[in-house]
Amino acid sequence: MPLTSPRRSALVDQVIAQLRNQITTGEWPVGSRIPTEPELVELMGVARNTVREAVRALAHNGLLDIRQGSGTYVIATSELAGVMHRRFAGADPRHIAELRSTLESSAARLAAERRTARDLVQLDALLARREEAWRGGDAEPFIAADVALHMAVVAASHNEVLIELYADLGDLVADWLRTDVGTELDPAAHLDHARLIEAIRRGDGDAAASEAAGYPFVCLAKEDRRPAGGVAVTGLTAAGG
Numbered sequence: 001m002p003l004t005s006p007r008r009s010a011l012v013d014q015v016i017a018q019l020r021n022q023i024t025t026g027e028w029p030v031g032s033r034i035p036t037e038p039e040l041v042e043l044m045g046v047a048r049n050t051v052r053e054a055v056r057a058l059a060h061n062g063l064l065d066i067r068q069g070s071g072t073y074v075i076a077t078s079e080l081a082g083v084m085h086r087r088f089a090g091a092d093p094r095h096i097a098e099l100r101s102t103l104e105s106s107a108a109r110l111a112a113e114r115r116t117a118r119d120l121v122q123l124d125a126l127l128a129r130r131e132e133a134w135r136g137g138d139a140e141p142f143i144a145a146d147v148a149l150h151m152a153v154v155a156a157s158h159n160e161v162l163i164e165l166y167a168d169l170g171d172l173v174a175d176w177l178r179t180d181v182g183t184e185l186d187p188a189a190h191l192d193h194a195r196l197i198e199a200i201r202r203g204d205g206d207a208a209a210s211e212a213a214g215y216p217f218v219c220l221a222k223e224d225r226r227p228a229g230g231v232a233v234t235g236l237t238a239a240g241g
Contacts, residue, residue: 105213110157
C-alpha cells in the first residue's frame with residue numbers, strides 16, 4: 001500500500017496514523033523491519049523530525065522496537081497488543097499455555113456450535129496451509145500458518161470480544177512459538193490439528209474443546225530449562241500449538 005503525503009495540520013498525528021495503518025493492514029507484518037528514516041521522509045514528504053517523532057510515539061505505544069544499529073521493527077499490531085507483549089513477553093511459558101488453553105478451548109466449543117459453511121472452508125484452507133508449511137520445513141512460515149489456524153478457530157466462535165482479545169495475544173503466541181520451535185522443524189514433533197477441525201465440523205463442542213485445550217500443553221516438554229534463580233520452563237516436544 002503506497003504512503004500518501006499528508007497535507008493537513010498536525011503532521012505528526014497524520015504520520016502516526018499512516019504508519020499505524022501500514023502495521024494494522026499487514027503491509028508491515030510483525031517481525032519485519034520498516035523503511036529507514038530517510039526512506040520514510042521521502043515516501044511521506046515530511047521533515048525528518050516529524051518522522052522521528054512519529055516513530056518514537058509508536059515505539060512508546062509498543063508497536064515498534066527501535067534497535068540501534070539494526071533498524072526499527074514491528075513487534076505488535078495494536079497498542080493493546082504492544083502492552084500485552086511488553087507485560088507478558090518474559091512470562092513463564094506454562095502460564096501462557098494455561099491462558100491459551102482456557103481461551104482456545106472456550107472458543108473451540110463455541111465454534112462447534114456456531115461455525116458457518118464459510119468458516120469451515122476457511123478452516124480447511126488454513127489447515128492445508130499449515131500442513132504444507134510443515135512439509136516445507138521452514139519454521140517461520142509454519143509458525144505463521146499455525147497461528148492463523150488458531151485465530152480462525154477463535155473467529156469461528158463469532159464472539160467479538162473473544163476474537164479481539166485473542167488477536168491481541170496473537171503476537172505474543174507467535175513469539176513464544178518462534179522461540180521454542182527455533183529455525184528448523186523436527187520431523188518427529190508434528191502435532192496434527194485435523195481432529196480439532198473435524199470436531200468443529202460435526203458440531204461436537206466437547207471434543208473440540210478437549211482438543212484445543214490440550215494443544216498448548218503438548219508443546220511443553222519434560223526437560224527443565226530453568227535459568228539460574230528463575231522459574232522452571234519447558235521446551236517443545238511437538239511443533240505447533
